[in-house]
Amino acid sequence: MNNKSQVLSKIQSSLARRNRAEARFRWYGRMAIFIGLLAVALLFIDIVSKGHGAFRATYIQLDVRYDQALVGIDNLTDAEQLIAGNWQALPKSALRTYFPDVSGRSDKRKLYKLLSNGAGFDLKDRLVADPSLLNRIESVWILADDDIDTYYKSWLDGNPYDARMSDKQVKWIHQLHQEGQIALHFNSNLFTRGDSREPEQAGIRGALMGSFFTLVLTLLLSFPIGVSAAIYLEEFAPKNKWTDFIEVNINNLAAVPSIIFGLLGLAIFINVFHVPRSVPIVGGLVLTLMTLPTIIITSRAAIKSVPPSIREAALGMGASKYQMVLHHVLPLALPGMLTGAIIGMAQALGETAPLLMIGMVAFIVDIPGGFSDPATVLPVQIFLWADSPERAFIEKTSAAIMVLLSFLIIMNTSAVWLRKRLERRW
Amino acid sequence: MNTSNIAEKEPKTTAKLSSEQTLEIEDNHITVGSCFSDNPKMTMRNVNVFYADKQAIFDVSLDIEKNEVIAMIGPSGCGKSTFLRTLNRMNDTVDGCRMDGDICMDGDDLYAPKLDVVELRARVGMVFQKPNPFPKSIYDNVAYGPKIHGLADSRVDLDEIVENSLRKASLWEEVKERLHQPGTGLSGGQQQRLCIARAIAVSPEVILMDEPCSALDPIATAKIEELIEELSENFTIAIVTHSMQQAARVSHRTAYFHLGKLIEVNPTEQVFTMPQHQLTEAYITGRFG
Numbered sequence: 001m002n003n004k005s006q007v008l009s010k011i012q013s014s015l016a017r018r019n020r021a022e023a024r025f026r027w028y029g030r031m032a033i034f035i036g037l038l039a040v041a042l043l044f045i046d047i048v049s050k051g052h053g054a055f056r057a058t059y060i061q062l063d064v065r066y067d068q069a070l071v072g073i074d075n076l077t078d079a080e081q082l083i084a085g086n087w088q089a090l091p092k093s094a095l096r097t098y099f100p101d102v103s104g105r106s107d108k109r110k111l112y113k114l115l116s117n118g119a120g121f122d123l124k125d126r127l128v129a130d131p132s133l134l135n136r137i138e139s140v141w142i143l144a145d146d147d148i149d150t151y152y153k154s155w156l157d158g159n160p161y162d163a164r165m166s167d168k169q170v171k172w173i174h175q176l177h178q179e180g181q182i183a184l185h186f187n188s189n190l191f192t193r194g195d196s197r198e199p200e201q202a203g204i205r206g207a208l209m210g211s212f213f214t215l216v217l218t219l220l221l222s223f224p225i226g227v228s229a230a231i232y233l234e235e236f237a238p239k240n241k242w243t244d245f246i247e248v249n250i251n252n253l254a255a256v257p258s259i260i261f262g263l264l265g266l267a268i269f270i271n272v273f274h275v276p277r278s279v280p281i282v283g284g285l286v287l288t289l290m291t292l293p294t295i296i297i298t299s300r301a302a303i304k305s306v307p308p309s310i311r312e313a314a315l316g317m318g319a320s321k322y323q324m325v326l327h328h329v330l331p332l333a334l335p336g337m338l339t340g341a342i343i344g345m346a347q348a349l350g351e352t353a354p355l356l357m358i359g360m361v362a363f364i365v366d367i368p369g370g371f372s373d374p375a376t377v378l379p380v381q382i383f384l385w386a387d388s389p390e391r392a393f394i395e396k397t398s399a400a401i402m403v404l405l406s407f408l409i410i411m412n413t414s415a416v417w418l419r420k421r422l423e424r425r426w
Numbered sequence: 427m428n429t430s431n432i433a434e435k436e437p438k439t440t441a442k443l444s445s446e447q448t449l450e451i452e453d454n455h456i457t458v459g460s461c462f463s464d465n466p467k468m469t470m471r472n473v474n475v476f477y478a479d480k481q482a483i484f485d486v487s488l489d490i491e492k493n494e495v496i497a498m499i500g501p502s503g504c505g506k507s508t509f510l511r512t513l514n515r516m517n518d519t520v521d522g523c524r525m526d527g528d529i530c531m532d533g534d535d536l537y538a539p540k541l542d543v544v545e546l547r548a549r550v551g552m553v554f555q556k557p558n559p560f561p562k563s564i565y566d567n568v569a570y571g572p573k574i575h576g577l578a579d580s581r582v583d584l585d586e587i588v589e590n591s592l593r594k595a596s597l598w599e600e601v602k603e604r605l606h607q608p609g610t611g612l613s614g615g616q617q618q619r620l621c622i623a624r625a626i627a628v629s630p631e632v633i634l635m636d637e638p639c640s641a642l643d644p645i646a647t648a649k650i651e652e653l654i655e656e657l658s659e660n661f662t663i664a665i666v667t668h669s670m671q672q673a674a675r676v677s678h679r680t681a682y683f684h685l686g687k688l689i690e691v692n693p694t695e696q697v698f699t700m701p702q703h704q705l706t707e708a709y710i711t712g713r714f715g
């Protein structure tokens with residue numbers, strides 16, 4: 001009796017200690033997760049706070065007279081005339097009309113600097129789209145220069161940055177503001193244009209299309225090759241030292257720094273096979289090399305997770321090995337394989353270093369229209385913009401990061417969703 | 427693992443038995459009882475099976491008669507499954523497993539180089555220990571065999587095969603309303619009958635069953651046993667079971683395996699009433715296993 005109560009009290013005293021240890025352990029776990037989340041939150045807050053401004057741009061509303069004589073054209077369907085026309089005269093004259101008091105060469109130059117130097121071409125596009133505007137007056141919101149954009153946004157935020165502004169320009173902006181002729185509008189250029197030296201005209205469309213073509217090629221190459229390799233290794237290859245050797249090397253490849261793949265691509269695809277530089281083809285090939293190990297490893301895991309009882313059932317019914325794989329293993333392993341492919345693609349989308357090696361870091365204004373057009377990709381665009389001196393590129397950089405992160409989040413979420421959705425049904 | 431367990435158990439078992447009896451098997455044990463038949467469906471002669479270097483089956487010779495139900499019993503790890511799986515060459519799929527000896531069905535050598543295992547497995551169907559329907563619809567489960575072997579000429583044909591097979595497996599009434607729902611949604615017993623329907627859909631000559639009821643409750647077990655009795659009219663059945671009652675209920679002959687050796691084969695009634703070998707007696711009286 002006495003003995004029993006002793007045992008009980010011993011258990012009770014150790015119980016308290018064990019409970020404390022468990023509580024402590026839980027706390028460590030919570031702290032670890034908190035730190036992780038905090039890091040992510042800080043990253044997001046920093047990027048969003050810097051980048052959100054880029055989704056709106058400063059526009060100035062002016063009455064534009066599409067003066068035929070001023071531009072020096074007489075036929076809107078003549079391509080040569082369109083190219084030769086002095087389109088920049090249109091926004092300039094509109095500014096002079098709005099600010100009639102401005103005189104003198106240097107003041108006028110400052111005045112003209114209010115608007116983007118692409119403004120004339122934007123007006124040309126409007127006119128070509130609607131030829132009836134010729135010689136008529138239209139009130140247009142015209143894109144402002146990046147310095148104006150930076151100043152106006154910072155001034156609205158109560159913290160004006162006027163280092164690159166003259167006093168007169170500041171005065172004009174305030175006049176425009178009071179008269180309601182300057183405002184922030186959605187920055188569609190960001191999504192419709194390629195790169196530019198002028199921050200206000202630069203967009204991520206070119207990089208997005210470059211990433212798109214590169215990734216499509218990567219997926220088209222790496223998924224079938226990776227899945228075939230995985231199936232062969234799991235289902236058909238004899239288990240001997242050769243397959244062990246291959247397995248070790250696939251795992252090695254997965255751990256090789258990505259820049260090595262870029263060097264390899266440079267040495268083989270460009271120098272030996274003479275694939276042109278800077279095009280999605282070579283980017284796709286290099287990223288395929290990089291993604292293959294990921295896809296092979298995840299696909300093998302997916303194949304391994306198909307229960308042996310299903311294989312036995314198929315073989316026992318007289319299915320050949322090939323039929324067993326095609327009819328039973330593959331359908332069950334496919335969700336896992338797709339998840340692996342998405343994760344591999346997300347990695348490839350964020351990859352920068354190997355692409356620098358194969359020339360996808362060039363300054364490219366035109367939006368690529370295919371696999372063989374010179375292109376850059378989103379992360380490289382971020383790298384390029386982050387390196388640019390113009391202050392207005394700071395928010396562009398962050399905005400491009402936001403777009404990249406959204407794609408990554410979408411891809412990773414769909415991988416998780418796919419896994420949940422198509423989880424084992426046996 | 428299994429064998430080592432038994433090896434550990436064995437001395438204890440010996441100690442329990444009265445002194446004049448011993449439970450050693452002679453190295454050159456010759457199966458006692460009636461292992462041969464005048465009208466055999468399958469004949470096995472001097473079969474040895476090895477997993478890598480470890481021998482799992484020692485020199486087993488046995489006939490399986492046409493349309494009989496033969497039960498294989500014995501302590502776990504004694505090689506019942508291994509032996510059963512040599513009959514449709516399922517052991518070929520196990521790395522490092524090899525066998526020697528002769529196995530013939532209707533006089534054809536099952537291990538002849540020119541024999542195609544695909545054809546063999548259509549002739550010798552198998553039902554596994556754990557119900558393993560494909561994660562597909564009930565219909566597709568049953569239709570799979572006929573489809574891959576090209577047994578149905580038309581959709582109507584296939585429908586008929588599916589219905590007949592499900593009827594023979596006494597499952598039709600329960601599932602006819604939901605043929606296109608997943609087979610994995612059925613109860614365990616229904617799943618096992620679905621697996622039986624799937625096996626008989628290709629009209630095999632022999633059906634191998636490896637402990638088909640070990641994962642089922644008593645009611646589902648009773649249904650399967652009833653079904654085995656019906657099937658024995660048309661098929662030759664070899665069933666592995668760890669339940670002696672089950673062997674007694676469903677089989678015509680019973681083969682007792684011990685440590686990879688076939689100890690005794692006799693008509694079921696005799697095995698359970700007057701076993702010829704002491705090891706068999708020790709097993710059926712529950713002294714080990």
Ligand SMILES: Nc1ncnc2c1ncn2[C@@H]1O[C@H](COP(=O)(O)OP(=O)(O)O)[C@@H](O)[C@H]1O
Nearest residue numbers: 427428429477482502503504505506507508520
């Ligand atoms: N795939 C395998 N690889 C190696 N040894 C095996 C394998 N399958 C079974 N064995 C061994 O063969 C012996 C017989 O096993 P098994 O035929 O499964 O016995 P039973 O079905 O009678 O329980 C056991 O010792 C077991 O450990």
Ligand SMILES: [Mg+2]
Nearest residue numbers: 506507508636
């Ligand atoms: Mg077994």
